[in-house]
Amino acid sequence: MRTSSTRQTNTTKTVNEIKMTFSANRLLIIILLFIMLGFGLLSFSQGSMDFEPLIFGLIVSALFVLIYVMMKGIFHDFDRPLFLTTVFLLGLGLLTQYRMNPKNAKSQLFMLCIGVVLMFLCMGTIKFDNIMRKLTVPIIIGSLAIMAALLVVGKESGGAKNWIIIGGRSFQPSEFVKIAVVFVLAHYLDKRTKLKKLLVPLSFAMAIVFLLIVEKDLGAAMLIALTTLIVYFAATGNLGITLAGLFAGALGGIASYKLFSHVRLRVEVWQNPWATYDSSGYQIVQGLIAIASGGLFGAGLGLGSAKIIPAYHTDYIFAVICEEFGIIAGVLLIAFYIVFIIRGFLIALNARNRFLMLFALGCTTLITLQSFIIIGGVIKLIPLTGITLPYISYGGSSMIACMIISGFLQGIAADSKKYRAEAEGKA
Amino acid sequence: MNTRNLIKALLALFLCMFIVLSSYLVYVVGKHGPRWFASPYNIRIRTQKSNIIAGSILDRNGVVLAYSDSNSLRHYNSDISLRLSVSHIVGDDYGQTLGAEALYAKYLLGFDKNAIEMIKHIDQNAAPTGNYCVLTIDASLCKYAYEQLDGRNGAIIVMNYKTGEILVCTSSPNFDPKKMERYIAKEIELEEGAMINRATSGLYVPGSVFKIVTTVAALRYIKDVENMEFECTGELIFDKSTGKLLGDSKEIDKDELTDKYLTLIDFQGEEHGTVTLKDAFVKSCNSTFARLALQIGSKNLYKTAKDLGIGKEYLFADIIALSGSYTEGRSEYETAWSGVGQYKDIVTPISMCLLAGAIANDGAAMEPRLLKSVQTSTGAEVYSAAYRQSYSPLTSREASILREYMLEAVNSGTGRRAALEGYNIGGKTGTAELTVNGKNESHAWFCGFIDSEKHPYAIAVVVEYGGSGGSVAAPIARRIFGKIVD
Numbered sequence: 001m002r003t004s005s006t007r008q009t010n011t012t013k014t015v016n017e018i019k020m021t022f023s024a025n026r027l028l029i030i031i032l033l034f035i036m037l038g039f040g041l042l043s044f045s046q047g048s049m050d051f052e053p054l055i056f057g058l059i060v061s062a063l064f065v066l067i068y069v070m071m072k073g074i075f076h077d078f079d080r081p082l083f084l085t086t087v088f089l090l091g092l093g094l095l096t097q098y099r100m101n102p103k104n105a106k107s108q109l110f111m112l113c114i115g116v117v118l119m120f121l122c123m124g125t126i127k128f129d130n131i132m133r134k135l136t137v138p139i140i141i142g143s144l145a146i147m148a149a150l151l152v153v154g155k156e157s158g159g160a161k162n163w164i165i166i167g168g169r170s171f172q173p174s175e176f177v178k179i180a181v182v183f184v185l186a187h188y189l190d191k192r193t194k195l196k197k198l199l200v201p202l203s204f205a206m207a208i209v210f211l212l213i214v215e216k217d218l219g220a221a222m223l224i225a226l227t228t229l230i231v232y233f234a235a236t237g238n239l240g241i242t243l244a245g246l247f248a249g250a251l252g253g254i255a256s257y258k259l260f261s262h263v264r265l266r267v268e269v270w271q272n273p274w275a276t277y278d279s280s281g282y283q284i285v286q287g288l289i290a291i292a293s294g295g296l297f298g299a300g301l302g303l304g305s306a307k308i309i310p311a312y313h314t315d316y317i318f319a320v321i322c323e324e325f326g327i328i329a330g331v332l333l334i335a336f337y338i339v340f341i342i343r344g345f346l347i348a349l350n351a352r353n354r355f356l357m358l359f360a361l362g363c364t365t366l367i368t369l370q371s372f373i374i375i376g377g378v379i380k381l382i383p384l385t386g387i388t389l390p391y392i393s394y395g396g397s398s399m400i401a402c403m404i405i406s407g408f409l410q411g412i413a414a415d416s417k418k419y420r421a422e423a424e425g426k427a
Numbered sequence: 428m429n430t431r432n433l434i435k436a437l438l439a440l441f442l443c444m445f446i447v448l449s450s451y452l453v454y455v456v457g458k459h460g461p462r463w464f465a466s467p468y469n470i471r472i473r474t475q476k477s478n479i480i481a482g483s484i485l486d487r488n489g490v491v492l493a494y495s496d497s498n499s500l501r502h503y504n505s506d507i508s509l510r511l512s513v514s515h516i517v518g519d520d521y522g523q524t525l526g527a528e529a530l531y532a533k534y535l536l537g538f539d540k541n542a543i544e545m546i547k548h549i550d551q552n553a554a555p556t557g558n559y560c561v562l563t564i565d566a567s568l569c570k571y572a573y574e575q576l577d578g579r580n581g582a583i584i585v586m587n588y589k590t591g592e593i594l595v596c597t598s599s600p601n602f603d604p605k606k607m608e609r610y611i612a613k614e615i616e617l618e619e620g621a622m623i624n625r626a627t628s629g630l631y632v633p634g635s636v637f638k639i640v641t642t643v644a645a646l647r648y649i650k651d652v653e654n655m656e657f658e659c660t661g662e663l664i665f666d667k668s669t670g671k672l673l674g675d676s677k678e679i680d681k682d683e684l685t686d687k688y689l690t691l692i693d694f695q696g697e698e699h700g701t702v703t704l705k706d707a708f709v710k711s712c713n714s715t716f717a718r719l720a721l722q723i724g725s726k727n728l729y730k731t732a733k734d735l736g737i738g739k740e741y742l743f744a745d746i747i748a749l750s751g752s753y754t755e756g757r758s759e760y761e762t763a764w765s766g767v768g769q770y771k772d773i774v775t776p777i778s779m780c781l782l783a784g785a786i787a788n789d790g791a792a793m794e795p796r797l798l799k800s801v802q803t804s805t806g807a808e809v810y811s812a813a814y815r816q817s818y819s820p821l822t823s824r825e826a827s828i829l830r831e832y833m834l835e836a837v838n839s840g841t842g843r844r845a846a847l848e849g850y851n852i853g854g855k856t857g858t859a860e861l862t863v864n865g866k867n868e869s870h871a872w873f874c875g876f877i878d879s880e881k882h883p884y885a886i887a888v889v890v891e892y893g894g895s896g897g898s899v900a901a902p903i904a905r906r907i908f909g910k911i912v913d
Contacts, residue, residue, distance in 0.1 A: 234430055330449075
């Protein structure tokens with residue numbers, strides 16, 4: 001009896017797996033078709049045929065197919081829905097960037113290629129999580145050092161002193177430090193320990209947040225502070241301390257509102273951007289007008305005028321997408337992030353051990369909060385804080401960091417499935 | 428809870444956050460999107476003007492108020508007086524004002540055309556044309572109303588209270604859309620605030636027209652107030668330091684107080700003697716309404732004012748309008764003044780017109796309509812206004828009491844000069860007192876309605892520094908009503 005039932009489940013499993021791979025293939029084709037249609041439209045948009053967008057689109061599609069094939073070859077059990085969501089976001093991002101400024105799209109594609117390499121590397125490291133964890137202390141010291149160094153050698157851009165120039169290219173270290181914070185938290189929160197022993201990771205996170213505030217990178221500070229609280233809460237279940245942390249954060253927010261004029265300005269602009277249209281309200285107002293001008297179905301790719309919004313290619317890319325593809329696309333884009341979140345959480349829940357579970361949770365939380373903060377800011381649900389929209393916004397550091405996060409999540413997914421299969425095999 | 432369950436809980440939290448995010452996106456664009464789009468800051472409107480021949484703007488009788496020639500140049504009606512009288516409603520070609528040109532740009536500039544229509548246009552060599560907008564206003568009546576202001580600043584608005592259609596809307600000072608380019612270049616000086624439509628956005632002290640609000644509040648919060656009697660000696664006396672009511676001029680000897688008092692006096696110091704609520708309303712008795720305001724309390728007055736639309740956020744589809752505000756008094760003295768429409772009370776002509784209309788319409792305020800229909804250049808109708816109730820400020824009983832009071836005020840009270848032979852006119856006058864550079868001035872107010880099935884119109888008239896409402900604004904209302912029923 002028993003043997004037959006096992007065999008039965010085995011067969012259904014294989015059938016399911018085949019189905020899933022098959023539908024993943026198909027979905028990938030649909031996504032690539034969408035991207036190619038977009039680039040095709042751009043090719044024809046000038047009246048005469050311009051092959052450049054089409055070629056660019058083909059290169060992008062080929063890259064996606066290559067990643068897919070390589071992932072299937074190397075890590076058989078990677079998470080397909082998460083992969084497809086990522087591909088869609090990346091494709092839409094490159095398409096939108098190309099439409100706004102081909103030069104940006106090309107440099108973004110270059111960064112994506114670096115990101116892909118790093119993604120594969122990160123996927124590979126998950127297997128050796130015990131060795132990786134030995135690096136915790138160097139990671140802490142390195143992160144603190146680089147954030148402190150920014151105070152001295154950092155270059156100011158957009159009001160925040162958070163850039164560093166290496167070899168002619170500018171990098172935003174906070175993008176990578178946020179992953180480091182999540183890693184460190186997962187490492188220390190692995191075992192249920194007393195608060196005393198958590199002094200190291202928590203004060204590390206607090207120090208990073210403090211440095212970011214000093215450097216006026218409020219978006220990243222808020223992101224890291226909230227992520228820390230969430231990972232801490234999930235690991236310990238200590239509601240009291242979590243609420244105390246939130247409360248302290250709120251107090252800090254109120255204090256900075258009272259103390260710093262730039263924070264006050266931000267809140268005032270949020271409440272009524274129209275009043276200060278000529279100065280600080282300009283960006284938000286133009287963003288809202290762009291979203292409203294697209295209507296339900298959008299002005300059409302290439303037919304919007306969102307270029308007048310400052311930071312249209314980074315912070316305001318959501319408004320650009322809303323204008324050209326419509327509110328419907330805005331809602332769908334949010335839905336894609338929801339899929340990302342669900343898959344990320346499922347990966348965390350199925351992870352091989354507690355460290356990987358917390359790490360996956362932290363990585364997913366970073367993407368979740370980041371997209372919420374920037375989309376919410378653009379549509380004026382919350383005060384605007386400059387931060388990139390994951391996988392879509394222009395920005396090398398952000399793109400690479402997102403790919404690293406993808407790598408870790410995919411690695412944990414593949415690893416847990418393999419581990420489970422091996423465990424079953426042994427049993 | 429263990430970590431796995433906590434993670435599941437967090438997932439639920441995140442999902443809720445993202446559902447809120449997308450719902451908010453749809454909600455906020457649905458609610459404010461058309462206004463954002465019509466904003467003068469929207470460069471898309473300017474860009475589109477060079478790609479398309481904008482549609483014409485017509486009044487309800489087909490009078491062309493604005494049109495574009497084949498070179499996309501915009502022209503306005505050649506009758507200067509008519510052009511000026513509707514300048515705020517029609518707007519301008521440079522996105523400086525929030526008239527039909529900006530608010531209905533979607534139709535005029537063909538943003539509402541679907542993909543198939545746009546592709547069809549590519550075929551033809553002729554430049555595409557936008558749709559025509561037919562407004563609800565009667566331009567010749569607007570011109571007539573504007574002439575009644577006789578060079579004084581002010582605003583007049585007339586609405587059909589059964590449908591919400593705005594028949595007349597004029598505001599002075601105004602601008603000439605033909606000269607907009609020169610205004611922008613500062614070649615011609617424009618009077619300050621000339622680009623603001625005072626009928627919809629002019630913030631005025633209401634004076635006694637606010638007694639409509641106080642009356643409704645009295646009906647709501649003071650039991651059996653209709654049958655009460657009040658004593659009016661023409662003056663109320665308050666303590667100067669605390670602002671507390673000490674009594675009326677009969678009870679208190681002012682000389683004993685040696686200047687440590689404040690007063691609230693009736694218009695021209697009239698003594699009304701013993702009055703009922705209806706008498707007080709008809710005679711516009713300040714002392715009685717001040718006493719009522721104190722009895723109602725400023726919190727309840729605030730609530731009632733908000734219910735009646737004052738302090739409401741107006742989000743009408745067709746026009747941009749403000750509603751005014753009521754501020755609670757901090758002392759009895761301030762509350763007393765707030766009950767007679769002074770202190771910090773602010774209303775707009777349209778908010779009073781809507782209120783008068785609601786009183787005549789059994790308590791229901793209709794959403795103001797300015798866009799009657801949209802047609803293609805070949806005459807096919809693509810949009811037609813649907814009439815709907817905006818909000819319901821009064822119960823039918825309150826409305827009928829107020830209607831009776833307002834009819835009586837025109838019949839025998841302060842609004843006598845609005846009376847029109849053969850018609851039942853109801854209304855309330857107001858004389859909003861202001862101190863300008865140490866001089867006492869007053870805005871003349873009248874808001875009212877024709878109680879008629881055939882001519883269901885409500886009106887609000889403000890004449891800035893015009894004098895008393897009864898002698899200045901009421902006759903204007905009578906003349907306009909006379910012209911309408913003619």
